[in-house]
Amino acid sequence: MPVTEVNTDPEALTMTLIADFAAPVERVWHAFTDPRQLELFWGPPGWPATFTAFDLTVGGRALYNMTSPRGEKSGGSWEFLAIDAPRRLEVLDAFASDDGEPLEGMPVMRVTYAFDESEAGTRLTNVTYFATAEALEQAVSFGAAEGSKMAINQLDRVLEGLRAYAQGKGTQTEVLDDTHVSITRLIDGPRELVWRAHHDPELMRRWLLGPDGWQMTVCEVDPTVGGRYRYAWAPDEGTEGAAFGFDGETLLIDEPRRAVTTEHMTGTDYPSTLNDLNLREEDGATLITLLIEYPDKETRDMVLATGMTEGMETSYARLEGILANA
Structure with a gap:
């Protein structure tokens, strides 16, 4: 499995995920910045994602929803804060309503994705920054750590292609x-x-x-x-x-x-x-x-x-x- 670590740090108010992929940096970057590729792994098993908007520009937004096996919907939005292709991506991540607006009472998180060359191919370092300890605890209670791990572990089959996989x-x-x-x-x-x-x-x-x-x-x-x-x-x-x-x-x-x-x-x-x-x-x-x-x-x-x-x-x-x- 590509994910090797998922750690939360209550003092720094962060959750960090590290994953290694046997693919070049440009290929992994493409998987994270093409909505049709993202839909193949974003969301843990049983909650596949559909991206309805994706404006990959600073200040642009991406909107998506995930659908459970019983038909429940969970929406999310990204606001792109920084884009340094193919090395770094920074977004403001929020739980979102059907119209794409952030949900009141739910945490809004700053999230960074760093794509670095490694011996295997590419190392992804994904850090989520929370505003308060309560927001971090809330995300953990929702299963954010395990859900993120299960989602990113699906990326191997996307990077390899179905026949090779x-x-x-x-x-x-x-x-x-x-x-x-x-x-x-x-x-x-x-x-x-x-x-x-x-x-x-x-x-x-x-x-x-x-x-x-x-x-x-x-x-x-x-x-x-x-x-x-x-x-x-x-x-x-x-x-x-x-x-x-x-x-x-x-x-x-x-x-x-x-x-x-x-x-x-x-x-x-x-x-x-x-x-x-x-x-x-x-x-x-x-x-x-x-x-x-x-x-x-x-x-x-x-x-x-x-x-x-x-x-x-x-x-x-x-x-x-x-x-x-x-």
């Missing part, structure tokens, strides 16, 4: 914390087809099967907010295992980029998970990122121990073969 690695599972797991898989095919493969029952029955020897017996999908879905699988004759299924509700749809659903094992009293599916296309390939939120660590560990990653890889490999012949 994920091709040939299969399905990768990363434990983010006690209740969150991120699963990634690169599919060689356009995003629109990958989206359709996740929402068209006819296509889903062909690939969403897990290990060989199983069939999808139920595939009912209502891909609208508030709509319900139901899936079920059963083993072929001679294959060990018992039939099972999942059901849930669609909470958010942003076709063909993002879909958020709940997932509950049918016929059980197990708690539901929250599944946040994101699709990003680059150079004809699509990176599937599935962020799963579990109710607790015990449920997370129980599910991971079932061989979930291996089963998903079998399905994704089957999907890639289907799309290659589409």
